[in-house]
Amino acid sequence: MKELKENVEIILPLNGLEEKLKQVQKEKRKLVIKLGFDPTAPDLHLGHAVVLKKLKQFQDLGHQIVVVVGSFTARIGDPTGKNKSRKPLSAEVVKQNAETYIAQLSKVLKISQTKIVFNSEWLDNLPLSDIIQLLSRVTVAQLMQRNDFNKRFNENTPIAMHELTYPILQGYDSVMIECDIEMGGTDQLFNCTMGRQLQDAYGISPQIVMCMPILRGLDGKEKMSKSLNNTIGLTDKPNEMFGKTMSIPDSLITEYIDLTTDFTDTEKEKLKESMDSGVNPMNIKKIIAKNIISQYHSVSEAEKAEQFFVNQFQQQNFENKSFVLVDIKQFMNSSFSLLGLCCKLKSDLSRTSIRRLILQGGVLVNGEKVLNPLEEIILEGSIKIKIGKRSFYELK
Amino acid sequence: MKELKENVEIILPLNGLEEKLKQVQKEKRKLVIKLGFDPTAPDLHLGHAVVLKKLKQFQDLGHQIVVVVGSFTARIGDPTGKNKSRKPLSAEVVKQNAETYIAQLSKVLKISQTKIVFNSEWLDNLPLSDIIQLLSRVTVAQLMQRNDFNKRFNENTPIAMHELTYPILQGYDSVMIECDIEMGGTDQLFNCTMGRQLQDAYGISPQIVMCMPILRGLDGKEKMSKSLNNTIGLTDKPNEMFGKTMSIPDSLITEYIDLTTDFTDTEKEKLKESMDSGVNPMNIKKIIAKNIISQYHSVSEAEKAEQFFVNQFQQQNFENKSFVLVDIKQFMNSSFSLLGLCCKLKSDLSRTSIRRLILQGGVLVNGEKVLNPLEEIILEGSIKIKIGKRSFYELK
Incomplete structure (x- = not known):
């Protein structure tokens, strides 16, 4: 249990995980754990991996991971065209993105044991009468509690009505797959809570929500995100991973030890202590970088990448120069x-x-x-x- | 033109009627005029007739009246069950209500020249993707301008999300029938304006909105409404119509002269003047009552009803009593x-x-x-x- 809760930032309700585990034991089944995926941006990075590695822990215990590909929403996008990150994608592109994504998932999860579903399966043909039923379960005031909506409403920045439906549709996915847990970053707390509420309204035992911390990107400030160009991608080449890790500001080292490495607790503590006792941060970053590469490539690739980095940036760069x-x-x-x-x-x-x-x-x-x-x-x-x-x- | 605008409380935009008439003349067609009908309460009363008689004026000029029966909405009702006036109706009941309604419409309109459509025709099978498109055209802030939503939002009275969609669906009806004018009571101004906006978004020349004043009921305070039990129904029997009209407070007489009678302007003015010069209000109410009955029954029925009233309430009631x-x-x-x-x-x-x-x-x-x-x-x-x-x- 301690391991399952490690690094988790929010569990809602607080004793939910224990209760759910008891429940499924009684029902002689495994937990169904949902991960939503927006197929507009299929490139996974270490920020996603924070969540995926938590899922992997559950998967290793035999629980069922269900990845819900938001194919419906991606195909609709933002009809107003105001939101660039939400431009509609063709069915073909959504399929390709999903394939890319699944291939990348395999860097962390066992795909053969992971269930992949597309929400257009149930949303494409949902009749308006069912949609009205669904919408009736949620109030405007609730939606206005979501930070971004609240901010925009108070600032008189227009919020189009369809935007309010997206969290509701995401919640409906939880109704359809009857999941026990929804996993996400802390920025997904509101949407995941919507799933709880809707499951309850539809007579299903409400899911618990587990939110993992948001990893900051190479800039040390913003969350790691492709659009901010501050990511370490799961499919980055070893040398690239090494160089990028070396470039993080020292202030991120503790966060990266916790969230990106697969060291044991003891090893993590030891690393942090060594930093406190004055070891050159560069050396600690090298250790982190090698660990990351061993996870997504191999130990030998990690060694090679270190060697390359040292040659390229620390020595070769300075060799053949007249000082x-x-x-x-x-x-x-x-x-x-x-x-x-x-x-x-x-x-x-x-x-x-x-x-x-x-x-x-x-x-x-x-x-x-x-x-x-x-x-x-x-x-x-x-x-x-x-x-x-x-x-x-x-x-x- | 003066007659077409008589009694109209709101025309939006102000010169819209003139423009629309020019437009249809140019396109060599007639105006398409929409009247929405909620088939939960099929009993028509004099309040409805204010709008119907205006439609009749247009119909007599050869324009096309389209009655949109809100069959979809009536069948869904309010899934939360909180709103008693919005309980879901079966398809069968909706059909019956619509038939009753159409029969009553014939008291004012020529049914053979009136087009009747049911909005479930296009709403039942509207795919979610089209609904999202539709919702994207309207902002939350706009909907919150509607008086009742605004009041409830500010008072923290819950507004369920599906309630916000109803005005949008009503507006979509205008898109589907491509009407030139939507007619209603002043309480429909917001919803009718939604139709304008959506038609524009869907590339259709926006309808003009014509709102008729709201007739007050027998209590002299609230709008005439079946749920308030203060109506004079179009199918009320002559004696009932007479008695009810006699019971209105004197303060309503002017309003009833204007909105419920079919007197000419001159006759109306004369009646009002007679009241100012001290004629007993009871006598004026008798004139109004007889006029109403002649419209919905016949002149001879009106005479009989007056006689009955006089006998029953003014004389007989007091006869055979020992004073x-x-x-x-x-x-x-x-x-x-x-x-x-x-x-x-x-x-x-x-x-x-x-x-x-x-x-x-x-x-x-x-x-x-x-x-x-x-x-x-x-x-x-x-x-x-x-x-x-x-x-x-x-x-x-």
Whole structure:
């Protein structure tokens, strides 16, 4: 039970999982666990994997995962055309996207044991009378509680009526497949709760809702999302995965240890402690990157990717270059920010230009991009600094 | 044109009727005019007739009246069961109600020239994808402008989602029949405007909306409505029509002259003037009552009904009764309200009891109920007063 709840951010109701497990044991069956999938964006990334890995835990215990492909909604899209992410897709494209998605699912789930259903099966031919029945179960005020609707209503930003029906249709999917659990990111809490309510209205024992935390993307701020171009894709090549992982800001390391690796609890704790005790974040990121690659490719691919990264970015990049040798001793009396040091070294550039260069990733210290102009540089041993495209300094 | 606009309370847009007439002349066709009918309450009354008589004017000019029977909506009703007036009806009952309704329509319209359609024809099999298309044309904020929705939303009284769809479906009817005008009471303004908007969204020249005033019922306060039991039905028997018309409060006389009679403008003005110059309101009500009966029955039936009324309520009611003869002179020095006079006559009852008796219609002056305790009684000639069931006084 502890493992099943690990990393889960919301369980609704709180004791729901225990109750459901008791219920299905009594009924001598397994849990039916729903995952909704929007076939407009079939490329899965580590953010999706947070949910998928939780599903995998249930699958390994023999429970039934049902993936509901939102084929109906994808084919309709947003008829007003205002919402670009909701443009209608042809049946053919939806099918292709679903196939891509299922192939990617296999990176985490056992597809042979996963049930895949399309919601157009029951929505395409739903008569208006049944739709009216369905809509009668939900009030306007309830829908207006959803954050985005609430915000838009209060700001007088138009909400078209069909938009309000989408969460209801998603909830109806739960009625049709009679699931025990709906799983999603925390951003799906409202929609999943709608499923509970509708199942209850249709005389089905309401599903419990399990929400996993939202993984932030490479930028360290926004949620990982294809449209923000800040993802590590499940089908990214090993070298790409490695490089991207190395590029996350240090502030994300703990989150990535928890949500993207498959280390044991003890291993995770140990890694976090090592970071607290001053191990170079870059080294911890390397460990995370290798672990991610071993999950989606293999251990040997992970090793190769590390080697490639080191060669490419840490050494090769600096080899065959003529470094200006600088005596480190002259700086040792003061402490230096990266910006301060670069200004000393490259006095032909203004402080402003150098700051911009750093922020744009144009300055490497020992082969690694440092983006914070105020990062303190420890002056010891040999330090190689690249400023812009052509200036290489070695302090020692 | 003046006649077509007579009594009309709202035309939207203001110059719409002129424009539409020009348009259909150019296209060498007649206007298509829609009247929606809710087959849950098939009994037509004088309130409905206000609209029907306007339609009749257009029909007499050769235009096409299309009655849309809301058979779909009636069969669905209110699935929540909260709204008693919206309980679902069987297909059989809807059919019967529609037949009753059409029979009653013939009291005003020429049925052979009226087109009757059922909206279940297009709504029963409307696929969800088309419904989503339809809903996308309307925003939540627009629907919340409708008075009743607005009020309920602000008071946190639940509004179920299907209720919001009903005005949209009514609007879709206008799309399907491609009408030029939708006619209704002023309470239908919002719903009719929805039709305009949807026709425009579906590439049809938007209908104009013509709203007739709402006739008040016998109570003089609420709109005439079967559920309030304050109606004069188009199929009421002549005697019933006469009695009911006589019972309207004097404050409604002008409204009834305008909206329920078929007098010419000049005749109407003359009647109103006669009232201003002190003619007994009872006599004016008799004229209105006879006119109404001549419209829905015949002139001879109207005469008979008047005779019956006079016999029954003004004379016979008081005949065969032993009146206590009271000398009128003793009261002539002061002016008396009905209440004051009754208290004098029937000193064994408390003032409070007598007031209640009057308010409940238990006091008749010259055969007519007087409901206002403070109504001044002119003491001249012979006055017959009945107080309660058994006390009869004749003052002279």
